[in-house]
Amino acid sequence: MIRMIMHGCNGKMGRVITDLCREDCEIEIVAGVDPYMGIENEYPVFANIAECKTEADVVVDFAAAAAVDGLLDYCAQRKLPVVLCTTGLSSKQLAKVEEISSETAVLKSANMSLGINMLLDLLQKAARILAPAGFDMEIVEKHHNQKVDAPSGTALALADSLNEALENAYAYKYDRTMDRTKREKYEIGIQAVRGGNIVGEHEVIFAGIDEVIEFKHTAYSKAVFAKGAVEAAKFLAGRAAGRYEMSDVIAGV
Secondary structure, three states, X not given: OEEEEEEOOOOHHHHHHHHHHHOOOOEEEEEEEOOOOOOOOOOOXXXXXXXXXXXXXXEEEOOOHHHHHHHHHHXXXXXXXXXXXXXOOOHHHHHHHHHHOOOOEXXXXXXXXXXXXXXXXXXXXXXXXXXXXXXXXXXXXXXXOOOOOOOOHHHHHHHHHHHHHOOOOOEEEOOOOOOOOOOOOOEEEEEEEEOOOOOEEEEEEEEOXXXXXXXXXXXXOOHHHHHXXXXXXXXXXXXXXXXXXXXXXXXOO
16 A cells, blocks of 8 residues: 655645545555645644654645745655646746755656646647648647636646757747737747636647647546546655656556
8 A cells, every 4th residue: 555645635636636545445645734724634634744754655746836845855855756746836946856856756747637648749749740831839728717827837838848849949928918029930829818617728729821730638627637646646656766757657667
């Protein structure tokens, strides 16, 4: 049985993951971390990760960006593998993620769903064919009105996938409202929509002359991300120090 610490256990994703693990005979949440204590759990909950002394095999993080620094220090010190799902990290925090991966196993993904990670691969193939043929590339992402970071981490991952396929030839354009200029030939437009309770929708548009090709992924519930996070935790427990991706989980490396 894999022993897991749920960092952000009383948030929306933490609750979904708690329910999934309760029904999973391969993994058990042995402790949770959350500053909000208003929910009763079957495992002990600590307000801060530094207070948690519970022995575990892996940590799953779905908390706030402000709590990530302390989490990374904790995991590096204890050589504890961590599945890092929180988005909106600063460049300094992202550098720290790379730094601690020399001390312990770290799996970071902007999106934990199987569908999105398959889409990343498909987009690279499409970009190599369509971009050189003159197709413009645009990304539109939609999320609920409580999401604070924009564009989403997933939208940035999709853009990075396009750019990687094209050897980083394209610039990103996040907002055109203050820039009254013609669209540059080599740019990837990224637009963010926030409203209602949209779980997550990402559309990648390749617009050419007289034809448009669209790739779209829609998440109808948070369960798709929670399931991916749990599978990632199972994969990462016991792994050697290093940086891992969801593609490794899918491939079963």
